[in-house]
Amino acid sequence: MQLSWVQIVRLGLVQMCLGAIVVLMTSTLNRLMVVELALPAMVPGLLVGLHYGVQITRPNWGFLSDRTGRRSRWILGGMAVLAAGGLMAAAALPLIEAQPVVGLGVSVLAYGLIGLGVGASGTSLLALLATATAPRRRAAAATITWLMMIFGIAVTATVAGRFLDPYSHARLLEVVGVIAAGAVALTALAIAGIEARVQARPEPGTLPFRQGLAEIWAEPRARAFTLFVFLSMTAYFMQELILEPYAGLVFGFTPGQTTSLSGAQNGGVFAGMVLVGIAATGLRLGSLRGWVIVGCLGSALALAGVALAAPLGLPLVPVVVGLGMFNGVFAVAAIGSMMQLAGEGRAAREGTRMGLWGAAQAIAAGFGGLLGATLADALRSVSPDATAFGATFLLEAGLFLLSALVAARVIGGAPAPAARLVPGE
Template sequence: MTARATPLTWLGIARLALVQVAIGSVMVIMTSTLNRVMVVELGLAASIPGALVALHFAVQLLRPRMGFLSDAGGKRISWIVGGMTVVALSGFAAAGATVLLGTHTGWGLALGVLSFIGLGVGISAASTPLLAYLAERVEEKRMAGAAALFWILMIAGMIVTAGVAGTLLDPFSPARLLAVTGGVCGIALLATLVAVWGRTDGIVVNAFRGTSTPDGRTASFGDTFRAMWEDPQSRRFAIFVFVSMLAYSAQEIILEPFAGEVFGMTPGESTRVAGMQHGGALLGMLIGAVGASRFGTLPRWAAAGCIGSAVALLALAFMPSLGSVGGMKISVFSLGVANGVFAVAAIGAMMGLTVRGKAGGAGLRMGFWGGAQALAYGTGGFMGAALSDLARAFLGSPSAGYVLVFLLEAVLFVAAAGIVLSVQGTSRTRGIAPIRRGIALSEPA
């Protein structure tokens, strides 16, 4: 028989979400605040922080490996704390690298590269076991709500961190940067310890522990990863995650420039437009969480969010020709709502597929899909900016470049909707196959 740990209460889910808040708080310092300091205060090329951010996404391709190792050892809590420690140290080191860039560019770049590699490794080591731990301990009816709670608290934490850190950094000085960043990283690590205090790894049986191949040897990471990829349901969901997140991430980097170049908005006005999208996303998360818990299925809600995002992007693509600022704002808010519905339902579906059919291997499966998400994020932002620039150069119009990107994103969202509905179709007849390439995913006695 498979033993299951006691399901988490809403309070338990909220406490565990502190880890996600901690990760988001350090990320906003490293990917936003330090980005601005490098470009504005230090006068560096924007490509330098851009490359560092892309590097940390590339490193997150380690997520499947980290998930597999947390499966094999069964020590998810240790992985969460260890990973968050690396994240916190990397955040402080990145602040040091930023200060060093002002006087010793070479050494500063070297430390910056190491810091962002550390950020990618730490997020992979903490976030992947965290989501696997959550998936193993949340009742299916609460999965959408748990996903919404995790991401709403993370976004709220990022907003608070950005606001408080921005206030404390004025007037700017290298010493203030180190002090503020060190404080954020220290609080993030403390919040993680509070989140996992008193928690154990429980008695969830790990399906990948002790598995073997036909020749009798213990199954390696490569064996189990191939088994995962050969399962149609797992593979289709990974493709869905990649395609949908590619569209999602491509829009983020061009939205404010679009508002500024096409509609002549000031930086403050375009930032408020981006805030409307984030507000819509929070509303969409609540709609998705409540709706998915009452009727329908998570894949269908994810598909609905994708279709809604596509419709909003199509509307946004028509706004330059209409010259409607109000219409543009409504489209952006609607895009945020649809994005929120899609995000919550997709994460909830991911959690459900992680544990459905058997009790273990949750870390590898969560890492498998998390790696697809990281790859999409890393390429999506670059793709959105690059395609916009290329279209502008060849079509001779700033608005034409943005319109082309919005239309391509809409196509990607429609494709993602079809893919996730096909995942639902396969899940009705079979779960994630427990045996592939002769690897028996057996449970210990």
């Protein structure tokens, strides 16, 4: 039996919970470390890079869930680990202020747990969607779940921003605690009983992990798409660790205002995803490759606007919303391509493929975030803040232009033979 639309939306709630916790770790705590605790941007950059680096284990999670066909245990268990890591990361901030070495040690452990939780839960969720969703619904299912994730990020960032002012460490712990507990509870309710009605196909035999991964890497289209994911996601995540510090240091935004700025940006991402969903699916306008290119080019233009906002006196919020919208256009088109390609090539490897691309995305996200933070720190030592951040945003814009060129070559073309369907599909 295949996933119904209601069950797809229920799984989207899990993706929403993942985004709700992660946005606090990668944006709010990042800003607090740089502005309130006066730490170099490289410190949260390394921590967020660690959480992405740990996600190199994603192919392992996907392979394990392919072998067993039991995704729910990894989805819920991963969410619980993610929630624990989020609480630990928030609790580490007052420790950093009082005992820097101890606090940073706790932060390292916390962000490691966050990476493990996201990898286990997120990969298993995508594998369940890929194996139990009818082929004609896969692209739409990906769009629905990612829209719900962006919705969760936007709402969490906006609401949390209001409750964080006036800021205190105790208030931060309360906000993170409520969100973490709610995410675990909602995940448990969302996945309850789904696998009892939907049979995900287990991987036959006892193929070793390395051999299974090698078989996927040997597929030319899967390999080329992996390289595209790495390049484009490096561009996508370069601004993640520097946008809020930029708003705080150059524009004087408060912690609540910068958190709300993140919410506004993700609201733009949501709007961009809806736009592509309506235009490409409902109105059948354009191809996935075309929308990816439009998203990359628009993101480059918006980043140039962010870089020039300070010297030209432009309002930051509308430009950031525009950046979010084009990011959303790019992301949903790339995700649609990923979900379609997951079912192609050698059969019974959806989880491993999604894990491979998820690992490429995670490594690129960590590298991109660290690159942006490190470059901004280096330039701030020799130039004014506005100039340093602006140059970093312009480099990111250049990477998006390069990604558009790569997308024109990698995405599209004749599809590979489709994988066999689950019995009963």
